[in-house]
Amino acid sequence: EPEVTQTPSHQVTQMGQEVILRCVPISNHLYFYWYRQILGQKVEFLVSFYNNEISEKSEIFDDQFSVERPDGSNFTLKIRSTKLEDSAMYFCASSTGTYNEQFFGPGTRLTVL
């Protein structure tokens, strides 16, 4: 069964460093999303992406964050200068349509020291 994959599974970085989290959505999906979950808290929406542009973003998704679909299969989230409070599990998701079921990847645990 097709699934969303994410790499790496765990990333440790120093505060102020740039990180890129990678996702491969399900191949026939057109809508892509990033969410995050700080330990012990709710899953929070970051951004949605369709047709090579951001369609919606949350107030969390400030200028330190960017997303890109560099080729036909990958979808990336970049954090330019990480802060301690960026430590969280980051989930990528994809769907065939904006009102359709979203399928999530296994997540990347980001630890900022």
Place this chain on the structure above:
Amino acid sequence: KQEVTQIPAALSVPEGENLVLNCSFTDSAIYNLQWFRQDPGKGLTSLLLIQSSQREQTSGRLNASLDKSSGRSTLYIAASQPGDSATYLCAVKNSWGKLQFGAGTQVVVTP
């Protein structure tokens, strides 16, 4: 502003008992509602999607109901098994892109 609440936060039942998980939301103008399962340290597994025009959706032992006007959804899991132990999350979509999540109900099914 949409708020999604799941009560109780935790639930423990003996194997074989039916599970009833509740989700409430404050803004009834939703497009759909999705139920997920999350195992510790893992990703989210989609269980059921129920569109705003639907009252009910079923998959195997799982049945989800939706009462949009009262802002409630219930997930029923029949004949629970120890393998059903996990955290169950509900999420509503009331804008173009995002899902908004509840905090989840942590379920333990004891043998």
